[in-house]
Amino acid sequence: MSDTMDTYILLGADGRPYRSxxxxxxxxxxxxxxxxxxxxxxxxxxxxxxxYVRHRVFFADEATAVAAGFRPCCACCKDRYQQWKTAREEGRAWTL
Structure with a gap:
């Protein structure tokens, strides 16, 4: 058994990478x-x-992605994308 534990690089709410x-x-x-x-x-x-691969990042959860300034994908998160788009058009912040 190895003494090293696998870790993954994720982005935090501040947009900075960390090991998880x-x-x-x-x-x-x-x-x-x-x-x-x-x-x-x-x-x-x-x-x-x-x-895409060299620019790919990962998040522990959806709230962290939003906090880091990322918007929902219109292909796989259609409902949240529509909410984000409406909020943007109305000039207000979008949150989950």
């Missing part, structure tokens, strides 16, 4: 500041084409 013993439950794209489910069809297509 648990895998992230949400993924995101650092450049576009979009987050979504790990099984998001749009993200999986981008990864299959060879893109």
């Amino acid at each position: 013993p648990a895998k992230g439950k949400w993924g995101g794209h650092r450049g576009s500041k979009i987050y979504g489910r790990l099984d998001c069809p749009a993200a999986l297509r981008a990864i299959a084409r060879g893109g």
